[in-house]
Amino acid sequence: MLTSQRKQLILTRLAEEGQVLSRNLSDAFGVSEDTIRRDLRELAAEGLLQRVHGGALPASAAVVTFAERQCLQSDAKRRIAQKGAQLVSPGQVVMIDGGTTTAELIAFFPPDLKLTVVTHSPGIAVGLAQHPLITVIMIGGQLYKHSIVNVGAAAFEGIARVRADLFFMGVTGVHVDAGLSTGDFEESRIKRAMADRAAETIVLASPEKLHTASPWVIGDISLVNTLVVDAQTDDRSLAPFAQRGIAIVKA
Incomplete structure (x- = not known):
């Protein structure tokens, strides 16, 4: 699976479930937790989610100007x-x-x-x-x-x-x-x-x-x-x- 595809699936799961856990994502996609944490870091840098301990939550749209x-x-x-x-x-x-x-x-x-x-x-x-x-x-x-x-x-x-x-x-x-x-x-x-x-x-x-x-x-x-x-x-x-x-x- 391409990194871009995995990231999109992470965002889809986040929208559906309201939160995602790194360990669960690692098991679901068959990759290491380090890989998942890197995905979450990059998605957070784009403002698409908010990282928290052990996973991520939806990022608020209300932090713009x-x-x-x-x-x-x-x-x-x-x-x-x-x-x-x-x-x-x-x-x-x-x-x-x-x-x-x-x-x-x-x-x-x-x-x-x-x-x-x-x-x-x-x-x-x-x-x-x-x-x-x-x-x-x-x-x-x-x-x-x-x-x-x-x-x-x-x-x-x-x-x-x-x-x-x-x-x-x-x-x-x-x-x-x-x-x-x-x-x-x-x-x-x-x-x-x-x-x-x-x-x-x-x-x-x-x-x-x-x-x-x-x-x-x-x-x-x-x-x-x-x-x-x-x-x-x-x-x-x-x-x-x-x-x-x-x-x-x-x-």
């Missing part, structure tokens, strides 16, 4: 964002992560909603600047241009002073076993810090993020209290999350 992410699953993102906005109660302190789905979220805040929003995203802050009753607290730091959010020591210092009711976390990968992940190390630490300062963490998970993984781990899936997903998401694929005690909300 902010502008490119705006085009991914845009209708689903709007539905999910609208449902997410309904989870906010007046008077709360709400931390909002950067991202294309959270950018949609704030568009659904009604004009009579009174609350305090804490964010490290300049886009979120500007998007709420004209809202009559929302107080915006901006977390400063170094601007990470890929995702248009502030990171670094100053951001950590600001986050440490917050006690929030809700945190809307942006992720690129949501996986029961691999946890929550994103495409940048600095962002992963900021997201974890924000989750640690909130009573409840909500993840708005558009379809391309579910059951995928990215290089930098934010934390275990237990960080999530509520997962908001598209209404068309298969209940069977959501069952593992529900079994972990995560509330599933369909939009």
Whole structure:
């Protein structure tokens, strides 16, 4: 079997099963695990999968640039964002992560909603600047241009002073076993810090993020209290999350 054929079969199995194990692939194709690991390395370098210990998981499509992410699953993102906005109660302190789905979220805040929003995203802050009753607290730091959010020591210092009711976390990968992940190390630490300062963490998970993984781990899936997903998401694929005690909300 040609290497290209084997790689395609690996991707096909990954799409069908949601994960692949190096040992099983070695047995199935009659090649060494070293050969399989080389295949996985090369496929990962092309962005076609995410390597993990012992095998690989589907790679998230949400690690491309902010502008490119705006085009991914845009209708689903709007539905999910609208449902997410309904989870906010007046008077709360709400931390909002950067991202294309959270950018949609704030568009659904009604004009009579009174609350305090804490964010490290300049886009979120500007998007709420004209809202009559929302107080915006901006977390400063170094601007990470890929995702248009502030990171670094100053951001950590600001986050440490917050006690929030809700945190809307942006992720690129949501996986029961691999946890929550994103495409940048600095962002992963900021997201974890924000989750640690909130009573409840909500993840708005558009379809391309579910059951995928990215290089930098934010934390275990237990960080999530509520997962908001598209209404068309298969209940069977959501069952593992529900079994972990995560509330599933369909939009």
